[in-house]
Amino acid sequence: MFSLDDHPQRYELANELHARPSPALKAPGTAVYLAVKRPENAASRDRDADRAHLIDLLDRFGAPHPGPGANHYFGAIGRYHLKWEQHTEFVTYTVFGDGVASRAFDPAAFDVFPDDWLQTAPGKRVTSAHIRIDTMPDTEDEMNEAISKWFVSESVASTWVLERAAMIAGDFRIDPAGHMRFAAFIGKDAGDSRIGRIVQRLCEIETYKSMSMLGLPLARNLQAKLGHLDGELTHLVSAMSRDDEPAEATLDELLQISSELEDLTAATSFRLSATKAYEAIVHQRITSLREARFMDRQTLSEFMMRRYDPAMRTVKSAEKQLTAMARRSMRAGDLLRTRVDVQRSEQNQALLESMNRRADMQLRLQETVEGLSVVAISYYAVSLAGYLAYPLTDVLGISKGMLTAVLTLPVVGLVWLAVRRIRHSIEK
Structure with missing residues (x-):
């Protein structure tokens, strides 16, 4: 018997690969999708609040609850099926129903989410989508006519996917009811699991596209601030080359700019990094659909290249600009600190030379005082010696002066x- 102990998280990590399987769906059918993002000022999602909100919805349909600590759920709610997933920044609800309404993209499909329940959601809607899953008509012209009727022709993207197993379309515009619209025409040979994967890919593309676009207004605001700081930094570097201001004063101003750049980095690093990750997921999900052109319409890849990628390039440009300015500030600071150190070394050298001069003067003064001291002491010593030797004058026959x-x-x-x-x- 194999007796080696397992890593405590072995089963948890292995099961994570199977935690979010694609649903098995049939055509025709309808999927309504909702993604709720945490508040911007929240450090992370309140997972307990998310689960409590899910349980509130399940209780309205008398459905069973998820297990403790669960971050995903799939089960029946009345005549529908609900798929719930909890992510780092957002939580998603997808409700699947059989059949399609006679009115395409009827907003009543979202009535499965009660209004009072929506008002208590722990966050804000980042996106919602209405997906019509229909059987494929006999001709491409019928599909093309439906697309022209349902979507804005100027921005609609429609494409064959998965070796023509289905044709999907959407214009990525918010309809009057407040939702995105997507249509999926399913071929007769497509299995239920493949239909489920197609619908899930559409939901993921829309969600991660919306989440990544949150970095665009941040990037534009960041570029405006960086433009102002860039002017100040350029002025300081020019002042350094001309030596117009004292180095210490320039260093204080440069440190202020550096601290502002660090604040901007700390405030934007998470969103900019998240945008990069979400963008990669969007392109990966589109690639996994294996697109082929439908008639003369643009594909999802072409739509993203023209409408989505420029926004992502703006975000990347802002991030690179911030990084480049931080490096410029560091290099300028290093140069300025070197100049300050050199100036201080010169000042210290001048101070040492001044101290040496004062020491020499003090030595000369000491030698002068020493000479005067010898004279003064000798005067008193000669007087004392004279007093002692005066009795010898008579013996020696000399005068006191001699x-x-x-x-x-x-x-x-x-x-x-x-x-x-x-x-x-x-001295010793």
């Missing part, structure tokens, strides 16, 4: 030697 003169040179010499010895001992 005796004082004889004593002066030896006494001065002795005093000078004594003072010199004392100074050397102090």
Whole structure:
């Protein structure tokens, strides 16, 4: 028997790969989709509030509850089926029903979400979509006529997908009821699981497209602020080259710009990174549909290239501009700090030279005082020696003045030697 212990998260991680399977759907049918995003000022989704909101909806239909801590759910609610998924920034509800209404994209399909329940949602709607799943007509002209009737021809994208297993269409415009519209014409050979994957891809493309577009207004606002800071930074760099202002004052201004750039980086890094990730998912989901052109209409890839990619390039440009300015600010700061260090070194050198000059002056003054001290001490020493030697004048037969003169040179010499010895001992 295999007895090696499992990693504590082995089963959890393995099951995560199968946590969100695509639903099995039949044509004709209808799917209504809702994505609710957390408030902008919230650090993360309140997962307990999301589950409580889901349970409130399930209770209205007498449906069973999800398990504790669940982040996905699939089950019947009355005559419909509900798929619920919880993500990092948003939570999604998809309701599937059989058959299609006689009125295409009838807003009544969203009545499955009660108004009072919607008003208590923990967040704001980021997108909602109405997907009509219909059987494929006998001719392409019939599908083309329906597309022209349901969508804005100027922006509609329609394409064959999955080796012509289905034809999907949508104009990515919000209809009068407040929802996106998509149509899927399903071929007779398409299985239920394939239909479910097609519908799920449409929901994912719309959701991640909407989430990534949240970075566009942020990027535009960021570019406006960066334009102002770029002018200030350019002025400071020019002032550095001309040496118009003291380096310390310029360094203070540069540090202020650097701190503003750091604040902008901290405030925008999550959204800009999320936009990049969502954009990658959008293109990956479109690629997985394996498109083929339907008549002369644009494909999803072409629509995104013309309408969506420019917005994403704006976001990327703002991110690159922010990164480049932060690096410029760092390089300018390094240069300016080097200049400040050089100036301070020059000031320190001048200060040391001044201290050396003062030390020399003090030494000369000390030597002068030392000479005067020798004279003063010698004067008093000669006087004392004279008093001691005066009795010898009668013996030697000399005058007091002569005796004082004889004593002066030896006494001065002795005093000078004594003072010199004392100074050397102090220096040591």
